[in-house]
Amino acid sequence: DTEVTQTPKHLVMGMTNKKSLKCEQHMGHRAMYWYKQKAKKPPELMFVYSYEKLSINESVPSRFSPECPNSSLLNLHLHALQPEDSALYLCASSHYNEQFFGPGTRLTVL
Amino acid sequence: AQSVTQPDIHITVSEGASLELRCNYSYGATPYLFWYVQSPGQGLQLLLKYFSGDTLVQGIKGFEAEFKRSQSSFNLRKPSVHWSDAAEYFCAARSLSQGNLIFGKGTKLSVKP
Numbered sequence: 001d002t003e004v005t006q007t008p009k010h011l012v013m014g015m016t017n018k019k020s021l022k023c024e025q026h027m028g029h030r031a032m033y034w035y036k037q038k039a040k041k042p043p044e045l046m047f048v049y050s051y052e053k054l055s056i057n058e059s060v061p062s063r064f065s066p067e068c069p070n071s072s073l074l075n076l077h078l079h080a081l082q083p084e085d086s087a088l089y090l091c092a093s094s095h096y097n098e099q100f101f102g103p104g105t106r107l108t109v110l
Numbered sequence: 111a112q113s114v115t116q117p118d119i120h121i122t123v124s125e126g127a128s129l130e131l132r133c134n135y136s137y138g139a140t141p142y143l144f145w146y147v148q149s150p151g152q153g154l155q156l157l158l159k160y161f162s163g164d165t166l167v168q169g170i171k172g173f174e175a176e177f178k179r180s181q182s183s184f185n186l187r188k189p190s191v192h193w194s195d196a197a198e199y200f201c202a203a204r205s206l207s208q209g210n211l212i213f214g215k216g217t218k219l220s221v222k223p
Contacts, residue, residue: 031209033210035210040198040216040218041215041216042200042213042214042215042216043154043200043211043213045208045210045211048208048209048210050209055208056208056210088153090153090154092211094209097142097161097204098142098144098156098159099204099210099211101146101153101154101156102153103152103153104152104153106151
């Protein structure tokens with residue numbers, strides 16, 4: 001298995017909802033990342049997990065809560081989001097110097 | 111701090127014409143460099159990468175890129191563009207301190223018949 005999978009593909013949620021994004025890889029990579037990409041912009045780093053521990057939080061608001069239950073799985077828990085949080089959320093895992101991206105979850109906050 | 115610059119926001123080329131997308135990086139040592147393509151509503155697809163060695167790298171879909179240390183550049187080229195190449199192209203460098211990718215702002219490629 002040489003891919004990163006993300007579910008769901010699309011998500012629409014209200015500002016009071018709680019939802020989660022899921023990312024999975026079975027390539028044995030020990031670093032995993034969440035990026036946020038707004039329309040017509042490059043991806044921006046949100047979080048980095050290294051060996052299942054959060055190593056970098058790029059000053060992301062607390063309404064985004066990452067979790068790494070095991071070496072293959074990365075979650076992003078969402079609560080009380082704002083409409084400006086609507087974006088494509090990309091997960092990646094890395095092997096040495098190369099990152100492998102998932103297809104992303106397109107999130108719309110109403 | 112490391113940065114990646116793509117000077118061209120939008121480029122339009124005719125189908126069959128050659129293409130060159132520019133990318134400059136700022137870092138003293140040799141960075142790990144990548145080019146990604148993204149079609150509307152899609153994720154990122156890796157076109158090619160440069161880590162070391164031969165400065166001319168071949169990628170998928172007929173793309174190539176040349177690393178020029180003297181110019182801090184990693185430009186993407188294709189000899190003959192196809193209509194399906196219309197997309198957003200991102201140049202990226204691996205952050206030496208954090209391991210994540212630092213992206214340029216992207217270049218939108220339009221292809222006219």
